[in-house]
Amino acid sequence: MAQAALTIDGLGVDFEGFKAVNGVSLIIEEGELRVLLGANGAGKTTLMDLISGKTKSTEGRVFLHDTNITNWEEHRIARAGIGRKFQIPSVFKELTVRRNLEVASCKNPGVFANLGFGFPAKAKVDEVLELIGLADEANRVAAYLSHGQTQWLELGLLITQDPKIILLDEPTAGMTQAETHKTSLIVNNLRGRHTIIVVEHDMAFVREIAERITVLHLGQVLAEGSVTDIETNPKVKEAYLGSKGIS
Template sequence: MKLLDRLPKNPWATRQPGRTVLDTAGALPLDTSHGPVLYLEGVSVSFDGFKALNDLTLDIDEGELRCIIGPNGAGKTTMMDVITGKTRPDSGQVFFGQLIDLLQLSEHEIAQGGIGRKFQKPTVFEMLTVTENLELAMASDKSVWASLFFKLSSEQRDRIDEVLELIRLSSLRQQSAGALSHGQKQWLEIGMLLMQNPRVLLVDEPVAGMTHEETERTAELLLSLAGRHSVIVVEHDMAFVRSIARKVTVLHQGSVLAEGSMDEIQANPKVVEVYLGE
């Protein structure tokens, strides 16, 4: 059944499990005027009796850049899997704005609805140019040939130029993506996500395998995205986290151990014991 058909007709529905409302244009109508853009409450996920997430409660504000850190197995990737609909929790609530119950939507609907996710391994089309990759990401019809030959509006061309600037690949726009460095491929993939203009962007370990210079550029890129998008970054590289950190959340054994500025986190004895002291 189509997303629209599954939705209640009452546009005044407030936050209740199982309720999602679309506006007349079919876009997900995000109401973030009284609350966070993303809200998880009491979320638990178990795998064979092991609790990967354990009563996790977390909220993300509109436009914020949030770093999530924590030891291996803390549940960071699982949290992203839950937000993007890849994994369904055993219990808890996950809301996008006030009204949109993400647990009612498919992975595809969540991605279309404005939550973009960058996986660790870049998945760019190597035989296409940088620009073609961005065009493809923008197209609603994902057939490669249909999108390569559709005519871009001037607005779409402007958006491509803007994203090329942001990801610093303007001068390489005609180069095939296969010839890019590892770091440049990662930026291109972020650029592809940006073509969909997501409200929320999830990035899991973005600087793994990058050179020092690429890592610094990635920090600048993510900082420049905050404000216009809410960005959630999971990363183990503490120097990198420090360079972009605003509010930091420490996950441990599937729940929030601590939250605060980088200085507060680093001074927190519980955090030092389970993570930073390693």
């Protein structure tokens, strides 16, 4: 069995009585691509918030390999090797596409270490520009990109940052079919190089990328398995998919 990249042990958060995530335990293996499914309010995004440090958990622990990173500050978790893409695409809007990636390529994040000029990782940035298909837009200011391009740029930021684990929160939200397909190509390209956790609603996209799926329901793990397992699981059908299955 492969080594565990991320171990979540009984993780939960209590928002003044409301448990958005309640005792979730997960083991994500090195190099795995895991999809998190669940209805609205199932706790998918909150779970990502807990892993990446945006929300502080009230119970349980999170391990990145053997390091306990529970409730660290966000930038320390990021430096430890967890990158995150947000549901609402967030990039540096006033900077050019290339500058965006250059900022992400910065290996030493301290202020004083960065008092020099020029970002050294040109080759890496060029490679990522190709991968996300924005090479022609490299000198455009990010604010002028289309919605889909902005999403890809944010993916590009993550790829350049090169974390061990990538958390993707609805990477295809608001995309056209063609754009969704291209996104699945980018994500598939990352498979094996990074451990990836994706929250997604778009089943066409999930089918294109998924290996293992974890279904969350009311803040708890409801089921875990392959696409077919999940499609045929009666509990899942009842809680999330309705009686018609995945269509």
